[in-house]
Amino acid sequence: MNLKEKHSALDIQKIRKDFPILSRKVNGKSLIYLDSGATAQKPKQVIDAITKYYSEQNANIHRGVHTLSQEITSAYENARATIQKHINAKHTHEIIFTSGTTESINLVATTFGKWLKPGDEILVTAMEHHSNILPWQQLCEEKSAVLKVIPINEKGELLLDEYKKLISSETKLISITHVSNTLGTINPVKEIISIAHAKNIPVLVDGAQAIPHMRINVQDLDTDFYCFSGHKVYGPTGVGILYGKEQWLRKLPNYQVGGGTIKTVSFAKTEYADIPLRFEAGTPNIEGGIGLAAAIDYVNEIGLENISVYEHELLEYATKKLSAIEGLKIIGTAKNKASVISFVIHGIHPYDMGIILDQLGIAVRTGHHCTQPIMDKFGLKGTVRVSLAFYNTKEEINKLVKGIIKAKEMLK
Amino acid sequence: MNIQEIETEIIEEFSLFEDWMGKYEHIIEMGKSLPVIAERYKTDERLIKGCQSKVWLHSEMKEGKIFFSADSDAIITKGLIAMVMRVLNEHSPDEILDAKMDFVEKTGLKEHLSPTRANGLVNMIKQMKLDALAYKAKV
Numbered sequence: 001m002n003l004k005e006k007h008s009a010l011d012i013q014k015i016r017k018d019f020p021i022l023s024r025k026v027n028g029k030s031l032i033y034l035d036s037g038a039t040a041q042k043p044k045q046v047i048d049a050i051t052k053y054y055s056e057q058n059a060n061i062h063r064g065v066h067t068l069s070q071e072i073t074s075a076y077e078n079a080r081a082t083i084q085k086h087i088n089a090k091h092t093h094e095i096i097f098t099s100g101t102t103e104s105i106n107l108v109a110t111t112f113g114k115w116l117k118p119g120d121e122i123l124v125t126a127m128e129h130h131s132n133i134l135p136w137q138q139l140c141e142e143k144s145a146v147l148k149v150i151p152i153n154e155k156g157e158l159l160l161d162e163y164k165k166l167i168s169s170e171t172k173l174i175s176i177t178h179v180s181n182t183l184g185t186i187n188p189v190k191e192i193i194s195i196a197h198a199k200n201i202p203v204l205v206d207g208a209q210a211i212p213h214m215r216i217n218v219q220d221l222d223t224d225f226y227c228f229s230g231h232k233v234y235g236p237t238g239v240g241i242l243y244g245k246e247q248w249l250r251k252l253p254n255y256q257v258g259g260g261t262i263k264t265v266s267f268a269k270t271e272y273a274d275i276p277l278r279f280e281a282g283t284p285n286i287e288g289g290i291g292l293a294a295a296i297d298y299v300n301e302i303g304l305e306n307i308s309v310y311e312h313e314l315l316e317y318a319t320k321k322l323s324a325i326e327g328l329k330i331i332g333t334a335k336n337k338a339s340v341i342s343f344v345i346h347g348i349h350p351y352d353m354g355i356i357l358d359q360l361g362i363a364v365r366t367g368h369h370c371t372q373p374i375m376d377k378f379g380l381k382g383t384v385r386v387s388l389a390f391y392n393t394k395e396e397i398n399k400l401v402k403g404i405i406k407a408k409e410m411l412k
Numbered sequence: 413m414n415i416q417e418i419e420t421e422i423i424e425e426f427s428l429f430e431d432w433m434g435k436y437e438h439i440i441e442m443g444k445s446l447p448v449i450a451e452r453y454k455t456d457e458r459l460i461k462g463c464q465s466k467v468w469l470h471s472e473m474k475e476g477k478i479f480f481s482a483d484s485d486a487i488i489t490k491g492l493i494a495m496v497m498r499v500l501n502e503h504s505p506d507e508i509l510d511a512k513m514d515f516v517e518k519t520g521l522k523e524h525l526s527p528t529r530a531n532g533l534v535n536m537i538k539q540m541k542l543d544a545l546a547y548k549a550k551v
Contacts, residue, residue, distance in 0.1 A: 027432065349486035351464040356488075359432045367464045381485065382464060410437060411487055 029361025037387030049294035079293035100240035104227035109135035118144035156183035178210035183332025184340030235295030239288025339388035356407035426519035443491030505548035
């Protein structure tokens, strides 16, 4: 699909009404929320689903014979099926509920990591979020394994030739981000996975920043693991997904164990449950699962195609408008980008810019965005990051530009 | 002027501004007027770690009074430092330890005390009081 040839079919003003928070004032001004990359706002459909859960459906799942428990167990398992369909997983039992992307990655690092031997290698990229560095770094320290880093160019694109060179007979797993939270780069994960698979190396994809912006098809990508968080895709916080291919999930050793993960328990021997329940110890975040499914339904109602087209339009508009500001430099100029724009302004600390914009009711993210290695690479102490969602408008981008110019005058 | 009087003076100064812009312009001006800390004091050891803006703090004791110098890489943080310095600089350890520091709240800059702002201001005030405590123990 050529995004440039398409135009948005979305009624943005109608969509904005679905998000109650967008009508609030901040510092006396109408909120302009440009920090969806940190967490997306929630439509009333999600808020209503959570309210309904607590006011009409609350019971523990997978436990009781009573009606409430039966009903909510079905609802929770339907939520799993909604997510399975959304990312086109082959089976519902390939969908594991976690607390978020960070836990999903930690789950794989902890379990897969048990097999690691001294000298084994794990590959990540130079543009990873700390959450896709630290679990592997810690694991490698424990196992005397080696963490290797695929470098990026000045535009913020992965160097695929370097990647190919880094793969060795010691490489045991490759863990890469689908979309960079700082640079916006969309990585060619399908190609990366196919290169890895040619050498029988499994791949984990951190999809936290991809899931709100594009259609994810795990079978088409042929990824071994795919992780994302509910709250970045308009769902609640504290819930996330680990997708794993059935054959991997069956092989992986236990993660956390406890209630819900078993078939039978005795002091002599415990027989564990089948996947996915074997990885879901304790009472789960039921409202999270229900809310996430409501969010996925909402996104599908609007249509991911429509979302991609409109967000791309916003990205191009914002890139053009921001680039015209004197002294402003965009960090992350990959050819293939999601609607994330990081920038610096000569002589102005990102923190100062963030404070002034906040006074104008404009929410942006400032700092290192949990990607300090990227900041080191570009020799920066931080950036201002604008992350756009389909509820944002060109008018808001115009106000952002005015705000930046005003802040520049004040801070110069 | 004692610490309380300086705090009152700052609160009155800020009450003159009708909008946030005036307030912030004033803070930025104060930031620009902050005497530059000697480069030799801008060491990692003197760095007060905030998430986003760096703050360096140095203190010396002369004739029973503490002399602070500080700097930041962000101008608004620098302005806030200048305000705190105006209040606490050149006072005795006891006076510094007793300082209420409620001018930050009363000038409508309370949000800067929130830990999420992570500008090091809270930590800086804490460090200044710790320095005062250390000098007091030495006396």
